[in-house]
Amino acid sequence: MTAPATKKLLTLSVSAGNGHVRAAQALVATAEQDWPGCSAVHIDAMAHVAAGFRKVYTDWYLHLVNRAPELWSYLHAKTDSTPHSATAQRLRRGIERLSATALLRELRREKPDAIICTHFLPAELLMREKSRGRIGCPVWLQVTDFDLHNMWLVPGMDGYFAATEEVAFRMRARGLPSERIHVTGIPVMPAFAQGSALVRNECVQALGLEPARRVLLLASGGAGVGNMPALVRRLLALTEPDFQLIAVAGRNARALVELEALQREHPQRLRAVGFTQEMHKLMAAADLVMTKPGGLTISECLAVGRPMLLSDPIPGQEEHNAGYLLEEGAAWLAWDAIGLGYKVARLMADAPQLAAMAARSQALGRPRAAHAVLEHVLGSPDAPGA
Template sequence: MGIMRANGPPTAPTRMTKILILSVSAGNGHVRAAQALEAAVQSTPPHTAVHIDAMAHVAGGFRKVYTDWYIQLVNRAPELWSYLHQRTDATPHHSTSQRLRRGIERLSTGALVREIRREKPDAVICTHFLPAELLMRERNRGRIDYPVWLQITDYDLHNMWLVPGMAGYLAATEEVAFRLQARGIPAERIHVTGIPVMPAFSEPDAPALARNACATALGLDPARPVLLMASGGAGVGDLASMVERVLSLGGDSGLQVIAVAGRNAEAHGRLQALATRHPGRVAAIGFTNEMHKLMAAADLVVTKPGGLTVSECLALGKPMLLISPIPGQEEHNAGFLMEEGAGWLAYDTIGLDYKVARLMADPAKLAAMAERSRALGKPRAAAAVLRHVLGEAA
């Protein structure tokens, strides 16, 4: 093993170490965590990383159910998803229903297992439980001998993450670690690292992320308050409507909004129309690779509490107003942030308007929330993960 450094992974051992990172594109967070780990590995030569999205190597029908069905379910039937989330959390790993689920997965993922074998890695990090379960079976049958690690990507623990036989379990917080141990995972295999974020979020005090400079680059006035609004959803309306209501809260000299539509061309067009009607007050953004700069410019981030989005906000020390949490994991993420003082939750349209107005009128409260957010942040989580994984693999 190489020499440990205070703020990074070990220096390179004497041989090449190939790390395979496996994600699942059911939602975007698992993939983003994997990309962050891939970037961290690539920055520590001679180590190399290969990132595989498991859904690119499974049967088409299985992929549709696992990804499209999940998205449709949480959007159209959140009550049903909430029930399923709670029911599966209470179902033991060895139960008949769980064994049946894993059997179906094995029948649908043969190509993925073959692809993993072809890579011949020295170690594997999974940012989703599906590939971890497949590799657990391979290991139990003596087909692999390299360590497999599991990165949990939320701020609470669900039963599906309890895959036995992992070399290590990488947790976001001490409470997640406590819950892992309470559910039977050996303490020596549990490591509190945080959730990996991209290198752009790992240096929150870098000059490139200075708040005023980032606001000015977007055409906004750094002397006035700035909101970042990254999503709409159930109960609070679509993004353009949210932005329009927020703009009315402060009159002509009030709040400024950075609104991120992502790949939604229709939403982006509506935001651009708003920007035209409110010159100098709206930065309408489509797809972007510079979310770190948009967050840096903001005094408050209005967003869904996905595990990776939360981790990015915490890394940059941003207070959050949380909206439309998916039942189960995102509700638990929101609960964590509210308990710790880094976020508020808006249940509906009226609550969103009220809480935006109240927070933006109380700079001391915002500053206190930002301080709590920064204290919770783990901007170098990816390096912390690699300190454990490379030590095991070397």
């Protein structure tokens, strides 16, 4: 019997924030797990562009959202209403093309059978290549938020993946062909597909915490942005109702050192964690997850069915993500540190409210989103040649 031909899948992300990268990695991990005839590769587009362009595109974005959110809010709204045919948009795309010669060379070297972009930048570059007949394989675009911005409206893709029915509705309303739009959710790593199979009490005990007491997970995101130690001190000052904290500093080494010092002061209430590949277990241990409303982080929370207390949304996309969760009853939102402390205490004391939010979260979750995406791109994993 002849072995099925190997298919090569390429996922393309942009490391402006961590969510686009995590979505691409989730697709690769799922393809490797469930499609034995698939060779999957992830490329961060920023690793193959001019250094100056990379610095502006990634560092400038992070600087704006953290230091000048009002300016970012203006730019987000302005670019959402600027047609793709406008001079400013054409100039932007021209600069991107000039900076991405090495990326396009790398793509030709890889010779994939299919490409999935988890950011609009590589999708725009490949749209031009496809229109000139320089790329023959299908190219798909995965939107990684719970809303739709103009920059994601890249014509000519072979398919588009949306987080929700509303995002798909917006895609159709803004001119993308309905037959190419698929509602799959946002890809999360296969570990999150375990969902309810993760036992809360076992995950709590593995951290050396007490299952009988409420647990709050404070997730910073992979970059560890923000003054987490100060926030943890504020939360530890809340003595009623009693609860325990898991604080994830991500890659912020300085914050982790401070959190570990606080853990020594409060060994019965705090667990400090650095960058981790086991966020699914930390979420499973939590009765409430406190996080920024990034598209990937909240998709992970929904996959595990955890209620959320949202804070510090980036103007634009994260505010829209938060709005979706508030509408659906899976989250509360705190606008400042005072409100944060108040809402943490209130939610930790209200088991029925937490249970209702958890139920809504689980109902909204799409833990097998990556699998759903790949079935469109690669076909069923059980099909011959898949």
